[in-house]
Amino acid sequence: MRLDFFDLQLFLNIVETGSLTKGAERSAISLQAASERIKKMEQHYATSLFSRHATGVKLTQAGQSFTEQALLMVQQYRRLEQIMLPYAQGATTQMTLWCNSSAQSEYLPLLLPQYLLENPHVQIELKEAESSEMILSLQKGTAQLGLISGFFHAQDLQTLEFSDDPLVLICPRDHVLSQHSQLQLVETLNYPFVGLMQYHSLQLSVENQAKQLNCAIQYRLRLPNFAAIAQVVANGVGIAIMPKRAAQRLSKLYAFHQVELSGSWAQRKLLLAAQNFDALPAGYQHFAQFLLAQKSQLERLD
Template sequence: MRFDLVDLQLFVAVAETRSITNGAQRVHLALASASARIKGLEAALGVSLLRRGRRGVELTAAGETLLDHARVVLHNVETMRGDLAAFARGVKATVRFLANTSGLSEYLPKTLAAFLAEHPHISIDVEEHESGEIARAIAAGAADLGLAAEHALPDNIERIAFSEDRLVLVATRHDELANRRQVEFREVVERDFVGLITSSALHTHIAGHAARLGTRLRFRARLNNFDAIGQMVAAGIGVAVMPEIAARRCARSMKINVIRIRDPWANRRLAICARSFKTLPRPAKLLVEHLRKVAQ
């Protein structure tokens, strides 16, 4: 079984464009050469990868499997090229890391700072995404590691438990809810809210649960961090949903109370996730070990 990176690049291009002609153009190959390479792939693997029709091509089940693996291989090759080129310039290897809002704002800054101080030749690119998006990106090989709500991870994603990440409601101490120990989300969806900016993963998560109750949350203010949200809540502008770790921290210096949300979706665990921990590049493996040591 012999095929090269050009074959994989061509196959991904054909699969994404659903056309051998357009796929060949994308990777700058002549149509005849592209057709021969696809046939060579099928012969080498002993399976049909494409169903050819008048309007283009469709992937067979084997083709879908190859597409999944090809994307991972090409991502790893690009990562290798980038990391080696960085070393050639005297720069650093890079770990691509995706995290949800609470992970990024509450758990990772100090943890990643300690890791980077110990490993001066490694850098980390961190992006914020909703947990479901993180799962899809990890499965597709678009990132090395993720920190996401465990319930959003499918069975084919490996994970290591990291910490509890309960979501709670916060209200000013003068609010009628302030003395409640817990509340159902449906009891408060008609209230004024203070929340994160709309591009945040947590905003998307909370707004989605409000939509399932047939409601669109009414925001008096949207801000970019939990401390600013806490100050708005303390001033009586509205209630807010935030991670319990952030809410407890804010409550120590602000006149707000923390009320548990009874709904099951508010009880979350964060997990470190990867497509396969064994096949990660060494810098990513070092980061996993660091995160495992600090897991709560």
């Protein structure tokens, strides 16, 4: 037997009216058809759901239990219809993902096209911010979902690992620092830098590290993106710090040298963060699950 929601609603109509005849009329089917459907349900569960009387029908104990579950199922079905209706009408879901410079330039462009093609009703806005700002916004509830650096303490937030995101130093191939395989930040601060614009979250993070060493970064030039920085560094203007993934991508286009950076601040991990993943709106939960499922794909690209 295949029990459908029409049968459940028929059953509830009979319960509400106390009559098989009136329940059939409310369901817009004949008395005979209604009687046959109820009989099939009783045969399927091997028990009587109603006791028949001259004045109508009454629920048996089994029928009472069936009623409780039928009510829940019908309510859930109606809720499902309400949830799905906007999609059928072509409504769009708008989401904002907060992210740092590295996530915005090196990870999300690889992943978002697939998600947007699979979900044509979705619109995603990327909001770049420094990780400490994102954490504060998530805590306040002004942000729902963010990709933050694991270097920052995300108090009162739930976090899940998204990807490794280490930083490296890039320098001209003939630069004195190119002789090193690994450097600490303090060993680089006497040399002129090429950096991102002041509003970029990565540059703010690097500058904060320099301040903790009582040093200030000397900029010869600030540029809007990693590609421009790589080109200028390759031409001998200065040194720069950028995500390892960006350096690997750009090394195919520009001739510069990469040096590993030591220190926990440089061995970053990207974390997906929210106040409570289970409490996110359905659209955000679906998007978060997609992002986390791409971790193996990102590892293959490293």
